[in-house]
Amino acid sequence: MSVLETYSHISSSPIFVSSQAPDIPEMGGFVLFSGIVRNLNEGKKVTHLEYEAYTPMADEMIRGILEDARKKWDLLHANCIHRVGKLEISEIAVIVETGSIHRAEAYESNRYIIDRVKHEVPIWKREFYLDGSSEWSKGCVHESH
Amino acid sequence: MDIQLLFFAAVKDHFPDLKKIEVSEGDSIYHLRKILTHTNPGSESILKVSRFAVNQSIVGDDFILREGSIVAVLPPSSGG
Numbered sequence: 001m002s003v004l005e006t007y008s009h010i011s012s013s014p015i016f017v018s019s020q021a022p023d024i025p026e027m028g029g030f031v032l033f034s035g036i037v038r039n040l041n042e043g044k045k046v047t048h049l050e051y052e053a054y055t056p057m058a059d060e061m062i063r064g065i066l067e068d069a070r071k072k073w074d075l076l077h078a079n080c081i082h083r084v085g086k087l088e089i090s091e092i093a094v095i096v097e098t099g100s101i102h103r104a105e106a107y108e109s110n111r112y113i114i115d116r117v118k119h120e121v122p123i124w125k126r127e128f129y130l131d132g133s134s135e136w137s138k139g140c141v142h143e144s145h
Numbered sequence: 146m147d148i149q150l151l152f153f154a155a156v157k158d159h160f161p162d163l164k165k166i167e168v169s170e171g172d173s174i175y176h177l178r179k180i181l182t183h184t185n186p187g188s189e190s191i192l193k194v195s196r197f198a199v200n201q202s203i204v205g206d207d208f209i210l211r212e213g214s215i216v217a218v219l220p221p222s223s224g225g
Contacts, residue, residue: 035225051224052153052154053224054151054153054198054201054217054219056201057198057201057217058224060201082224082225093224093225094224094225114225117224117225118222118223118224118225119222120222121222121224122153122198122217122219122222123222123223123224123225124153124154124155124220124222124223124224125223125224126154136154136155136158136220136223137223138221138223
């Protein structure tokens, strides 16, 4: 009997954010970052995106990055979920959640996690443009986006 | 000996049907990169900036391939 593998950090279903923070009594700061599909890149009008991943490896690498963040900061909560498949404009491509006693750790660790996910994890973005063409993203060249 | 290949994203444009390749005993990732470039010279620039993973772990150029290794060619990531 074959069992479908499930991955905690890679999802082919839409990601929705809740206004409810995780229920952790000690937590005083909770940061939620979401990366959104936008309709413009480098002056070209984008109609939609497709994300592809080497899923088992990407899932494991995100797990490792979250573990590293927990070692560097005193976190009460850390999670990251990345979408794969076709995404429309304004859909959420990735979320990173971090929670800690004070806000500083939550902010710093959140940035650390998303930066490493963007640079290291085998996930690729293909942009589809209004003129019918499409292109694989060349990788992370814009650090602050 | 044969190794298995997995291509992703932009690399798939260059090697759509190549799932298996024969390498020599003692060949490393460095040699594999050469073989792939030779197979399809148009892939040189993307292969230069791609990472290689063997059985889901990133490896360096000096990693020695073994029979049945599953090698993934990973162009620069662009998640997020």
